[in-house]
Amino acid sequence: EYEKMPRSAKGLEGAGEWHVFKALLPDLRNKSVLDLGCGFGWHCRYAREQKASKVVGVDISEKMLQRAREMTNDPYISYIRMPIEDINFSKEQFDVVISSLALHYVESFKAVCQKVFTCLKTGGAFVFSVEHPIFTCRKEQDWYYDDHGNRLHWPVDHYHSEGMRKTAFLTENVIKYHRTVSTYINDLIRSGFNIRAVKEPVPPEKMLMRLPEMKDEWRRPMFLIISAEKT
């Protein structure tokens, strides 16, 4: 099912938040890049198209990494199978660390922040997207409907109760970790990062026009994207 999603089939241009994520990335030319939760490797290949010198993609799924490897034979991209929580790269190894919609699967965001801070060079950037805390707070993670199936509003509950959410995503049971907006930001600051930008993206106009169901994306925040710098 994951493969059928526009973001999987069409790559980055199929993802409604990519235009915002992309705009936050620094110039990647001659940079060493780490991608946490790289999946099919779309962001790794994008980094190389932007002339990154070296890209490392980390993902827990061997199946996804296999697909990523099939899509390129670029010797400057290496894929490592590992839970994001287990990364242990040497100090100041990367110029840029990115992560797209993966860190809400990780129990301790704080631990990841500290590891990313360590492996980034001074002046390096950490740019990541997660499902928005308003999206992850209830385990149902769905609209509230009237009796006729119309979307009435997005229901929020349990916002301040951080932790595990057993949710259904594309027919499968998936474990996510809910954190508040303030926890994401303060964990970064406490790890030493400087906040450069916080975004709650909506899909681009042309995508809203083409896919009418996307108009509901204006009604509640779906993604949170943060750009932070090791100063």
Add this chain to the structure above:
Amino acid sequence: EYEKMPRSAKGLEGAGEWHVFKALLPDLRNKSVLDLGCGFGWHCRYAREQKASKVVGVDISEKMLQRAREMTNDPYISYIRMPIEDINFSKEQFDVVISSLALHYVESFKAVCQKVFTCLKTGGAFVFSVEHPIFTCRKEQDWYYDDHGNRLHWPVDHYHSEGMRKTAFLTENVIKYHRTVSTYINDLIRSGFNIRAVKEPVPPEKMLMRLPEMKDEWRRPMFLIISAEKT
């Protein structure tokens, strides 16, 4: 009606978010402090109790300022009647600018950010609370109830549509301005501020125990508090 609220009658200790706001304030001893939307002047008097050298309180309501003046004759607190948007203090005049639950009444947060940045000294702090964007997004600004009057959840809608909300607050019609979390943060960053902390406070344990209706404060974010620094 405003006078009957715990925060008006009991002052700062009656406000569920005060313990978090207070913890973000720098040491106020010998500091010059500006309070935007000072109301009855609780924060101004607190600053003087902390040995601030000079405090200026700004509020649009003459009635509130009159009450504030009645409560103290401290010559080092001056009250100015003025809309927050109209402040025009000289450069680098204040060490600390605070604002408690006032800036969601201001149309342009960006304009206020720039003015605060100008009148703050380098190293100065801007600490403010607003109603949380999850609270302000719908004009109803209320829980969603079942037929028996039970609170089902907090409904979110129109989140990305920033601007005016005509709401009812304590029987009066009040105009507020909804902005997203990201707008609050990015307007600060673009004005030159460094984000020090972002908080979504819940009332302290002892208040939750005393006032049972406060347990719902765990269910959705009600306030947003940001501490920013002019570096």
